[in-house]
Structures are given as C-alpha cells and as structure tokens.
Amino acid sequence: MIVVENLNYSVANAQILTDVSVTLPKGGITALIGPNGAGKSSLFSHIARLLPMQSGRITVDGMDVAPANRQELSRKLAILPQQVHFATRLTVKELVQFGRYPHCQGRLRAEDHEMVAASLTAFGLTALADRFLDTLSGGQRHKAHVAMTYAQDTDYLLLDEPLNNLDIAASRALMALLRRLADEEGKTIVIVLHDINFAAQYADHLVVLKDGRIEREGAPVDMVTGALLADVFGTNAQVAVVGDTPFVMP
Known part of the structure; x- marks a missing residue:
C-alpha cells in the first residue's frame, strides 16, 4: 500500500497541498478526483517522486520514496505523467x-x-x-x-489523467483494460481522473481533494452523491445509482 503522511507542498507563496495524510490500498484501482486546482496531480507527482519532498513522508510497501534508489523504485512503481x-x-x-x-x-x-x-x-x-x-x-x-x-x-501503475484527449470509445476501452489488469493480474492502479462517471464505474476507491486537502475518501457508491457535487465541485447535478454504481446526470 501507499502511505502518505503529513505532506505539504507550496510554490512561492501559494500553498498547493496542506497536511495531506492518506493510505491508498494495495490492489484494485484508486482514483484521485476533485475540481481543477484541487492538488490531484501534485499529490500524484509526489507519490511518483516527480516533485521534491518539502515536508512529510511517503512509503510504498514500507519503502520510503524520497531516499529510495531510483532503480529499486522503478521496479516498484511504473509512472505515466500527464505530459509525455x-x-x-x-x-x-x-x-x-x-x-x-x-x-x-x-x-x-x-x-x-x-x-x-x-x-x-x-x-x-x-x-x-x-x-x-x-x-x-x-x-x-x-x-x-x-x-x-x-x-x-511493476506492482503499481501510476497514471496521471490518462484519458486526456481520448474519445469516449478509447476511454472506455482503456479503463476496461485497467480494470482487467487490477482484477486478473493483481495490479495496484492509482489514477488521476476528471470524469467522475469513469471514476465511479471503474475504481474501487476514491480519494477526493479540494483546495489541497483530502476532503473525503471511500467507495464510489458512498462518495458520489449530490452533497459531494455541491460541496466539492460547486454544482447541483443529480446522481442516479444503477446497481452499485453512481452516475452523475447531465
């Protein structure tokens, strides 16, 4: 599992992440969601060691990410950043x-x-x-x-907004493939997503960020509610639940 403890990150006078502590479970798909500027990619980039640690600690299966040998870390984490x-x-x-x-x-x-x-x-x-x-x-x-x-x-795949610039068919195909990798090969996938419906349909665990803090986390059926959309995303869209999967209505 990935454990983030008391992570803080600032740029100039802007606080980007504030006292972020969260445990991402091993196995399955964990989606980081939240509005623009919530700190999703900054949290992702610290886990992936793409940004220097200013304060706090991150471990992956007990391995401290910050001082870890690069080759050893790359055998544990495979990373696809947003800009390639x-x-x-x-x-x-x-x-x-x-x-x-x-x-x-x-x-x-x-x-x-x-x-x-x-x-x-x-x-x-x-x-x-x-x-x-x-x-x-x-x-x-x-x-x-x-x-x-x-x-x-690697055991862990970290993907930052992999659905960017993909049409709906390609997005569905990629998410279905990631779901299969998690279910059949035991991969742990941490993914930054903007589309809440894709997150709700394919992820096992959601971590919701707002203003650089962890707002809440849990199973999609518990997280994706009208209250979440209003409190975190500032919209009054309605949510319908089909089986155990919530969908944000257009």
Whole structure:
C-alpha cells in the first residue's frame, strides 16, 4: 500500500497541498478526483517522486520514496505523467521497450522481449508495432505510452489523467483494460481522473481533494452523491445509482 503522511507542498507563496495524510490500498484501482486546482496531480507527482519532498513522508510497501534508489523504485512503481514528450521517429515497439530499462538497462534479454510482446498484445498494439509514433492517432499513441508503463512489470501503475484527449470509445476501452489488469493480474492502479462517471464505474476507491486537502475518501457508491457535487465541485447535478454504481446526470 501507499502511505502518505503529513505532506505539504507550496510554490512561492501559494500553498498547493496542506497536511495531506492518506493510505491508498494495495490492489484494485484508486482514483484521485476533485475540481481543477484541487492538488490531484501534485499529490500524484509526489507519490511518483516527480516533485521534491518539502515536508512529510511517503512509503510504498514500507519503502520510503524520497531516499529510495531510483532503480529499486522503478521496479516498484511504473509512472505515466500527464505530459509525455516522445521522439517521433521511434516505433511503437521501441517505445514499449523503454519500459524494460529498469530491468535490463537497455540490453534486452529473452524475458524482456517476451514482456514487450505481451504488452503489445495486451493493449492491442501488435499490428502497429513497427509504426512510427508520429504516424499514429493521438489515442493510439497514448495507448502505446500506457503499454510502455505496463511493460515495466511493476506492482503499481501510476497514471496521471490518462484519458486526456481520448474519445469516449478509447476511454472506455482503456479503463476496461485497467480494470482487467487490477482484477486478473493483481495490479495496484492509482489514477488521476476528471470524469467522475469513469471514476465511479471503474475504481474501487476514491480519494477526493479540494483546495489541497483530502476532503473525503471511500467507495464510489458512498462518495458520489449530490452533497459531494455541491460541496466539492460547486454544482447541483443529480446522481442516479444503477446497481452499485453512481452516475452523475447531465
């Protein structure tokens, strides 16, 4: 599990995160949700060690993230940040191979090639393996980056707004795949989402942030309510529950 203790973060005179303490369970999908500027990506970036720790402590299965050896940490956490820059003349297969770097430092062995092939298959990219990234659609390219993260073969996958710029079909397909990885392969997936309905439908656990603080957390059916939408998101939209899944009505 991921344990965040007394995390504070500020930029200049602006307080971004204030005394954030939260435990993200091992296994399943945990979604970080909240309005723009709530601190979701800042919390994510601290867990992923993309931002320096100013105060507080974060551990992953007991490993202290801040002083951890980079290679050791990269065998525990696979990270896809919100902004990803890519070399256009890489092929899809070459990109996915980068996910194996923590294990082989660029000298791919048989097991690394097997994991790359499995990643391409899992994400439906085998037919595109030899295509250059700049010849793909935005959705295909995005899927390739997630496949690279999966190829790292870690217990934890951290994805910051992976549905950005994806249409509804691609978004549903990606979330369904992540759900399968959690259910069938025991992956722990921490994901930043803006779409509450996707979070409610696919996540096991929601962490709701507002103004840099943890507002509440729990199962989607308990969290996604009219009161949450009013108190946290400032909207009076209604919520319908179908089975155990809440949906925010348009």
